[in-house]
Amino acid sequence: MAERKRQPQARDKLTFLLSLVPFLIDHQRVSVTEVAKVFDVTPDEVRSAVRLIAMSGIPGDTGAYQHDDLFDIAWDAFEENDEIVLTHLIAIDDAPRFSGRETAALIAGLQYLSALPETRDNQALASLLAKLARGSSSAPQPVAVESKETDGALALFRDAVARGVQVEFDYLNAAGVRERRRVDPVRIESIDTDWYLRGWCHLRHAVRTFRLDRISELVVTAETSTGSAHSVSIPDTLFEGGPDDVAVTLDVVPAALSLIEDYLPPAASVESVGELRRVSIRVSHYHGLKRLIAGLPGLVTVVAPAEARRAVAEWAAAGAARYADSTH
Amino acid sequence: MATKQNVPAEERLFSLVLALLETDLGLTKSDILSTVQGYRQRFALGGDNSNLERQFERDKDDLRELGVPLETLESPGEPGNNQLSRYRIPREGYELPDDVRFTAEETALLGLAAMVWREGEFSAESSRALLKLKGLGTEASETVLSYVPRLRARDESFEPLRSAIDRRRRVAFDYIKPGQSSPTLRTVDPLALFLFQGRWHCYALDPATDTRKTFLLRRIVSTVSTTGTEFVPPSGDLADEGLQELLSLWHERTATVRVDPGTDADTRLRKRRDTTVDGHTFTLHFVDLALLADELCAYGPEVTVLAPSELAELVTRGLDSVVAAHEGAQDG
Numbered sequence: 001m002a003e004r005k006r007q008p009q010a011r012d013k014l015t016f017l018l019s020l021v022p023f024l025i026d027h028q029r030v031s032v033t034e035v036a037k038v039f040d041v042t043p044d045e046v047r048s049a050v051r052l053i054a055m056s057g058i059p060g061d062t063g064a065y066q067h068d069d070l071f072d073i074a075w076d077a078f079e080e081n082d083e084i085v086l087t088h089l090i091a092i093d094d095a096p097r098f099s100g101r102e103t104a105a106l107i108a109g110l111q112y113l114s115a116l117p118e119t120r121d122n123q124a125l126a127s128l129l130a131k132l133a134r135g136s137s138s139a140p141q142p143v144a145v146e147s148k149e150t151d152g153a154l155a156l157f158r159d160a161v162a163r164g165v166q167v168e169f170d171y172l173n174a175a176g177v178r179e180r181r182r183v184d185p186v187r188i189e190s191i192d193t194d195w196y197l198r199g200w201c202h203l204r205h206a207v208r209t210f211r212l213d214r215i216s217e218l219v220v221t222a223e224t225s226t227g228s229a230h231s232v233s234i235p236d237t238l239f240e241g242g243p244d245d246v247a248v249t250l251d252v253v254p255a256a257l258s259l260i261e262d263y264l265p266p267a268a269s270v271e272s273v274g275e276l277r278r279v280s281i282r283v284s285h286y287h288g289l290k291r292l293i294a295g296l297p298g299l300v301t302v303v304a305p306a307e308a309r310r311a312v313a314e315w316a317a318a319g320a321a322r323y324a325d326s327t328h
Numbered sequence: 329m330a331t332k333q334n335v336p337a338e339e340r341l342f343s344l345v346l347a348l349l350e351t352d353l354g355l356t357k358s359d360i361l362s363t364v365q366g367y368r369q370r371f372a373l374g375g376d377n378s379n380l381e382r383q384f385e386r387d388k389d390d391l392r393e394l395g396v397p398l399e400t401l402e403s404p405g406e407p408g409n410n411q412l413s414r415y416r417i418p419r420e421g422y423e424l425p426d427d428v429r430f431t432a433e434e435t436a437l438l439g440l441a442a443m444v445w446r447e448g449e450f451s452a453e454s455s456r457a458l459l460k461l462k463g464l465g466t467e468a469s470e471t472v473l474s475y476v477p478r479l480r481a482r483d484e485s486f487e488p489l490r491s492a493i494d495r496r497r498r499v500a501f502d503y504i505k506p507g508q509s510s511p512t513l514r515t516v517d518p519l520a521l522f523l524f525q526g527r528w529h530c531y532a533l534d535p536a537t538d539t540r541k542t543f544l545l546r547r548i549v550s551t552v553s554t555t556g557t558e559f560v561p562p563s564g565d566l567a568d569e570g571l572q573e574l575l576s577l578w579h580e581r582t583a584t585v586r587v588d589p590g591t592d593a594d595t596r597l598r599k600r601r602d603t604t605v606d607g608h609t610f611t612l613h614f615v616d617l618a619l620l621a622d623e624l625c626a627y628g629p630e631v632t633v634l635a636p637s638e639l640a641e642l643v644t645r646g647l648d649s650v651v652a653a654h655e656g657a658q659d660g
Contacts, residue, residue, distance in 0.1 A: 010337035011390055015456040017342045019463030026465050039462050056342055058350045059363035091346040094423040095463045099395025101494070102457035105450045109441030112479050112523075118437055128434050135428035137395040137421060141494060142520035142531075144567035145479070161474040172595050189476040193526035213599045214592070255549065258482045291592070293654075295626025297646035301653045309654045316650035318629035323644045 013049075015096075016041070020049055021071075022095040024086050032082045043082075050084055057090045097137040104141035106132055115148035115195070117155035153218055154188060157197055160220045161185045166202075169218040171210055174288040179203065183210070184225035191262065200229035245282040248289060249303040252277045256299035260292070278303065286311035294319065340366025341387055345396060349422060354401050354414025357384065388415075394456065397421035424464075435461060436468035444479045449487055481528055483545035486521070488552035489530050493518045498535070498557040502550035503543060506618040511549050516541065517559040520567035524574050525601065525615070531570025535559070542574055544616060578602070578613050583620060584634045585610050593630035609634070621646055 016039065023038070024030065032050075036043045050073065057070030072088035098106070107129060110119065119125050133140055160167045167185050172178045184200040186207075194211060201208040207229055252260060254277055257270070263281040271278040283289045286308055293300055293312045302309045343365035347355060361367045361380050370380050391398050396417060403412035430438060438461055442454035481487075485501065492499045499518055502511035516532035519540070523529075528545040579602070587594045587610050597603055597610050604611045614620040621642035624631055628647070633640040 010341060011394055012452070012456060012459070013336075013338035014341045014345075014390075015394060015459045017338060018345065019459045021463075023463045023465050038465075039459065052336075052339055052342070056339065056346060056365065058343075058347050059365075059368075063363040065365065091349040096422060096460055097395050097397075097424050098457050098460060099393060099453070101393070101449075102395060102453045102460070105445055105454040106438055106441050106457050108450075108523075109444035109454065109477075109479070110437065112444050113437070113441060113477060116440075116475065118433075118440075124433075128430075128437065131428050131430070131434075132438075135424050137397050141490065142565070142567040143490070144520065144522040144571050146522070146524045146571060158474055172590075172592060174592070176592060178590070185474075187474045187476055189478070191478050192480060213596045216595070261482070290628065291626045294628055294647065294650050295622055297622060297625055297649045298653075313651050313654035315628040316625070316647040316654070319625065319627070320644055320647040320651060322629055322632040323640060 016045075017049055017053060018092070018096045020046075021053060021086075021089075021092045024053075024084055025089065025093070029077070029083055029085045032084065035084065046084075050078065053086075098132065098135050100136055100138035100141050103132050103136035104143045107140055108143045108145045111145040111147055115151050115154060117158060151195065151212065153212055153215060154195065156218060156220050157185050157188055161187065164225045166221045166223045166225055167199075167218065168221055169210075169215045172214045172216075174291065175285055176287065181210070182221075183208070184227070184229050186229045200226065202226075245284050246305070246308070247280050247282055248305070248308050249278060249280050250293075251301045251303055252279060253299045256296060259296060260300060263292070283308075290315035335366035335369055337366075340364075341390065344387060345391065345417065348398065348415055348417040349419060351416050354399070354416040356414055357381070357411060360384065360415065391417075424460075429464060430461070430466055432466055432469040435464075435466045439468050440475060440477065444477045446478050447480055447482075449490070450481065479523070483528050483548070485530075485545050485548040485552045486528060488554070489518050489545075490521060492552070492554050493520065493561075495554075496558050496561060498555045498559055499552050500555060501548045501552045504547045504549055506547075506616050514543070515555070516543075517561070519561055520570050522567050522571045522574075524571060524578075527619075529570065529574060531566060531573070533559075533562075540570075540573070542570060544619075574615055577615050581614050581617075583612050583614060583617075583636060583639050585612060585624065586632045586634055588630045591627070591630040593627035597627075597631070618642060625650070 020035070020039070023035070032043050032046045035046045039046070053071050054073045055070065057065055060066050060069035069090065070088070071086065071090050074085035074087055077083040077085050110125065110129065113119050157167065166182055168180065168182045170178055171181045182202040183197070185197055186199045189196045189198055194213070197210045197212060197215070198207065200206070250260070251273060257277055257279075260279075260281070264279060265282065268279055289302070289308060290312045293302055294316050302312050344360070347360065347364050361377055361384065362371045362373070367380060367384070371377060388398055399416050399418055401414040401416065403409055403414070406412050439458060442458040445451040445454045489499065498515060500513060500515045503514045504511045515536070516534050518530055518532045520531040521528060522531065530543045530545060532541055532543060533539070534541050585597070587597060587608050589608060597612065598605060600612060602613045612620065617639055621639055624633065624643050625646040633643050
């Protein structure tokens with residue numbers, strides 16, 4: 001799941017301009033690099049936005065954009081010291097409201113985060129939601145996300161990451177093996193309903209991803225994290241591949257492609273085979289694969305290798321055998 | 329002021345906002361087209377300006393979409409004559425109210441909330457919300473940097489439904505009801521979207537029966553087409569009402585399963601919402617029996633359905649079909 005940085009469009013650029021002006025008003029004198037850091041843009045993007053602002057204004061009584069009808073900046077400070085000082089203001093005094101859609105995106109995002117210890121204070125969260133609604137230019141769009149109970153493990157992991165200490169827990173992997181793991185926790189990630197811990201696993205001597213719902217007997221130790229995780233870069237994709245991974249070919253009902261998207265490598269090729277789509281995924285073992293395929297009956301079929309087909313067939317047959325007595 | 333022909337779109341939009349914020353009485357369309365930066369360069373005095381007028385219409389839509397409240401004041405003498413209408417942006421509707429300011433902790437939390445969306449339109453909208461938030465100049469407290477949350481809305485019908493909700497338009501789509509094999513055409517007024525148990529649902533009003541219904545987006549199998557019919561949504565927190573309605577179904581419907589101790593099914597079903605555990609027998613809640621069946625199929629022999637019998641049948645049928653599809657040496 002590669003994260004593409006979107007090209008900013010005119011709307012994004014306009015929003016930047018409308019947000020930058022009140023920021024500059026508040027800060028009176030601020031360096032280009034500081035602004036770039038705050039808004040997470042390049043210094044050049046800041047400079048060109050400032051130039052645009054400095055030359056903008058209102059048509060004025062004459063309709064000719066006279067000097068007094070335009071913003072102005074301290075040009076010497078800008079050109080010699082890379083600093084921004086607004087010296088003449090036009091029309092804008094304050095930050096813009098959020099749109100109904102923007103407010104909805106933030107509110108739904110906050111609801112999604114209700115499992116986090118940071119949102120445990122219901123009163124603070126309610127006040128934040130109310131403030132957002134007041135700051136919206138129109139009624140927030142009706143989009144909601146089911147709220148979750150705060151997960152106790154999340155709070156402990158967050159705390160361990162912040163303090164830089166190791167954690168220890170029992171982990172049941174997809175192969176069904178339970179092992180005691182000692183981990184330098186690095187960060188907590190989620191995809192939809194699933195939450196994961198990523199960190200340096202002392203048992204495997206590598207960065208590993210652990211599903212929170214497979215973790216038990218968690219203990220936060222007093223030992224400082226080793227820092228081994230900082231020597232390797234942690235990929236953005238949650239399911240990192242290994243050298244021993246096996247390629248598995250699948251036939252997928254087109255509508256179900258999105259259901260296995262997370263397992264597809266970026267820019268995976270999709271071939272049409274009759275009504276179906278043929279794709280290839282890489283798996284480290286068949287334990288996860290058989291669960292994935294059995295959970296999508298009629299939608300996804302393993303084509304090759306034969307060993308993978310057999311693993312899936314055996315898994316499903318073992319499941320069906322549980323009903324053999326009662327279905328007479 | 330350079331009178332270059334190609335004024336970038338953001339400069340034209342920015343100039344339009346400045347001009348409309350500054351005016352109290354409003355500007356007419358011809359004032360705008362003939363004087364505002366970005367339009368005036370393309371304005372033909374006494375000529376055909378229909379392209380430019382269309383540009384203005386698109387720009388108005390863009391501004392409204394961004395949350396800029398653009399007002400149209402009809403001419404008292406000739407209402408309906410849009411050549412005489414005046415446009416303005418009321419300052420109180422544009423500016424964030426003074427009491428809407430965020431603490432460092434709130435700013436951090438909102439930054440995280442915006443990060444939840446990485447794909448699609450919601451992602452673009454949260455990025456813009458984040459820019460506005462940054463403009464307020466409050467630095468985020470750093471306690472939440474260790475999270476990378478992601479939420480997706482990959483159903484193809486998600487954006488069309490969201491836009492129909494915004495525009496209050498009746499929609500039509502093909503929908504497969506659980507237990508049915510062929511879809512039926514549904515025509516409904518979409519009211520809200522909500523995520524429940526990892527799946528997006530649309531809460532809608534069926535105008536034929538005047539009843540509210542919940543549709544699972546995954547079961548919408550055609551494109552969502554917008555009809556010309558506009559509707560007036562009922563008042564209230566519709567997303568929450570939809571969610572509560574589904575929750576009451578969830579609480580009502582239960583299935584019991586036997587789980588092998590120490591397995592993945594044991595670990596994960598135990599942590600599923602509202603599960604009650606009695607030895608190795610778990611009571612699970614659900615809304616859609618067919619989806620629960622798929623979920624249980626994944627656990628293979630680790631879980632056995634005890635009740636209801638329809639669920640046991642669905643799971644058996646699912647597993648049998650997986651076996652049938654994977655039998656034989658069809659190695660390609």
